[in-house]
Amino acid sequence: MSDPRTAEFSDLLREDRTFPPPDSFRANAHVRDERIYAEAERDPEAFWAQFASELEWSTPWTQVLDWRPPHAKWFVGGTLNASVNCVDRHARSHRRNKAAIIWEGEPGDRRTLTYWDLYREVQQFANVLKKLGVSRGDRVALYLPLIPELAIAMLACARIGAVHSVVFGGFSSESLRDRINDAQAKLLVTADGGYRRGQIVPLKQMADEALQDTPSIRNVIIVQRGDRSMPVHVQEGRDHWYHRLMQDASPVCAPEAMDAEDMLYILYTSGTTGKPKGIVHTTGGYLTGTYATTKLVFDMKDEDVYWCTADIGWVTGHSYVVYGPLANGATVLMYEGAPDWPQKDRFWSMIEKYGVTIFYTAPTAIRAFMRWGVDWPAKHDLSTLRLIGSVGEPINPEAWVWYYRYIGGERCPVVDTWWQTETGAIMISPLPGITTTRPGSASRPFPGIKAEIKNERGETVPSGGGLLAITRPWPAMLRGIYGDPERYVRQYWNRWGHDVYVTGDGAKLDADGNFWLLGRVDDVLNVAGHRIGTMEVESALVDHPSVAEAAVVGKPHEIKGQAIAAFVTLKEGIFGTKAHVDELREHVARKIGAIAKPDDIIFTADLPKTRSGKIMRRLLRDIAEGKAIGDTTTLADASVMAKLKTQYENET
């Protein structure tokens, strides 16, 4: 196994503190009984069907699962609409005037939308989309800040059967362009800007750049979010203001009855090639998976105020800001901006201000909070919290314990949830009423999920380390890669047979059946919880006219988990200066987005290569991680390594 972090694992396993669920939590939890695991195991399809039946369907399904590895159909023959399940159902119930979304902008402005408000606005926007020619099956790109209109636009697409493709507002114009073109989106919804650390990110300006080369886009809708000081280009005939269109739109739009297997959305994620993959999720299974996991993992109740800090541009925002919690009729808090704006207690002040009961964030944020110190949370009353969660990367035990103690007040269960864009919903996690947690372990597969550790040969390892695989289909699983059916099979289902899903993660299983996630074993990095492909960054670097060759690896970073180190060979006659480093970093930001900027760029005349010319990234990783250099016998020129190591140590 090529996992660079295996050595650290012995430390993890020394982690023997255990945290049983508090009796008071257990007494009122949705799940109080361990038998849920055995019951789900006895008949997984019946287990999932039970949750599906808690949703509203227009036509019942006739078959729970049709599994022709690696292609699954869930709830065959059933029809439903995701917006009806996330909105109408609650707007028609006692939840009509319950807050669905409580939103706070970074400058401090706030808005609350009740389920009834959401019901009207989603239908209005659905009518707007229809009027602009969007119909069932069409793709709509959404490039927005974290504002309620993003959730409204997603649900409006779902209502009319259009497929949304949300592009994170931190991605560059080029990334937006490529995603629009890959999905052949017909319409783009963007905003004049969005706030980040007091600055306005000029989204429309960035979209305009992308729009120069996106022939499929017929119309653009602009949400007014900025302070109006920014000039916004409005192209006659193509661009329209959101608020103007909404004024004339009727709040009544009948939902389309969608087949359970109709596409709900595409979300692009980084893989092992230079080109991000459009992960496809469908309607019935995805909604069932996100609904069930939100209910059980977060123990969601009607009186909760739930806050997941993820941006909606990532899968966590899709599943656990929008679809999962709204399908449960929850009150969802949304915050537009940065955690340290205007000060480092913004999150804690919001928890106090809105009486948040469930809080879900990423280890990278927790490590930043640790560094900022306990005085910031101590200034606030966090006593409404009853459950806290973590997602996106392995959480180190120190961060876990800090979170438990200083945010959870030693009374809130911590749920460390492992999953991926591809899995759609949480796969490995504690169930907070019954699981005795261990800092650093995501505990057990969710009921009905079958996860195993495999060795390279595909043999299941009963305990110990290896590669994490999922060996039974699950409702929220990806259904494909948009426009590339072969890559779907090759990438995920081809290593050990078509019925074994390859996660790309390394993990260990302990004697009590707990999974300890160790990070990616492929060329995918996880930088501050953001997934970035090394090949993507390499392609961006070699796109610069001065660069001949580039190799990118991850290195451990105290706050971000991983940081990016790039080894770059410049073209003949070009010398790397400090200014050149900055230029290349900016170039990567322009090509991909600021999240992909390398931390270190090392210029070198030679990269370590095998005799056949293959760059040995493994050895570069050893350098970036400050480890002893591994086996160099296959190198064409072994002296390259010693030189590079000294250079790296001197320059970083």
Ligand code: PRX
């Ligand atoms: O390596 C795993 C890590 O994040 C990857 C998935 O990234 P993405 O598709 O962007 O989705 C992130 C949010 C679900 C995984 O392959 N990962 C996610 N959650 C955890 C994790 N690693 C360890 N522990 C977790 N709880």
